[in-house]
Amino acid sequence: MKLAIAADHGGFELKEQIKEHLIKRDIEVVDLGTHDCQSVDYPTFGKACGEEVASGRVERGIVCCGTGVGISIAANKVKGIRCALATNVFMAEMAKRHNNANILALGGRVLSPEEAIVMVDAWLDNKFEGGRHQRRVDMLDQI
Ligand code: RB5
Numbered sequence: 001m002k003l004a005i006a007a008d009h010g011g012f013e014l015k016e017q018i019k020e021h022l023i024k025r026d027i028e029v030v031d032l033g034t035h036d037c038q039s040v041d042y043p044t045f046g047k048a049c050g051e052e053v054a055s056g057r058v059e060r061g062i063v064c065c066g067t068g069v070g071i072s073i074a075a076n077k078v079k080g081i082r083c084a085l086a087t088n089v090f091m092a093e094m095a096k097r098h099n100n101a102n103i104l105a106l107g108g109r110v111l112s113p114e115e116a117i118v119m120v121d122a123w124l125d126n127k128f129e130g131g132r133h134q135r136r137v138d139m140l141d142q143i
Pocket of ligand 1: 011
């Protein structure tokens with residue numbers, strides 16, 4: 001699997017730790033930045049990740065900012081993106097099973113790296129259930 005990852009300064013450290021974990025899992029990671037702790041604007045990075053996923057160049061994305069809120073809003077502005085902000089393992093799992101989220105948003109000032117990595121694995125390892133959830137996900141595209 002190929003996955004894009006992006007963050008602002010608030011999510012930079014978490015992005016680096018998640019990236020290391022993904023590489024250990026043999027996932028090909030496209031790092032869209034930011035590349036240090038200097039202050040940057042989360043909309044730039046949420047948009048970049050959204051566009052990378054929407055283009056089909058990567059299958060999925062992960063975005064991080066301080067809370068995960070701003071960067072998730074930015075990613076969701078891109079057509080075809082279903083970016084889910086998760087704050088616990090249950091949310092991360094359900095984001096895949098019910099919402100077929102193609103981007104997961106996480107907060108670097110909310111989660112420890114250990115918590116975030118368990119959440120990333122839950123989102124990656126679960127499958128979309130389809131059925132009634134497919135109909136609802138299809139409705140999202142009509143909005
Ligand atoms: C940056 O200070 C912070 O606002 C940003 O990382 C994020 O939390 C926005 O939602």
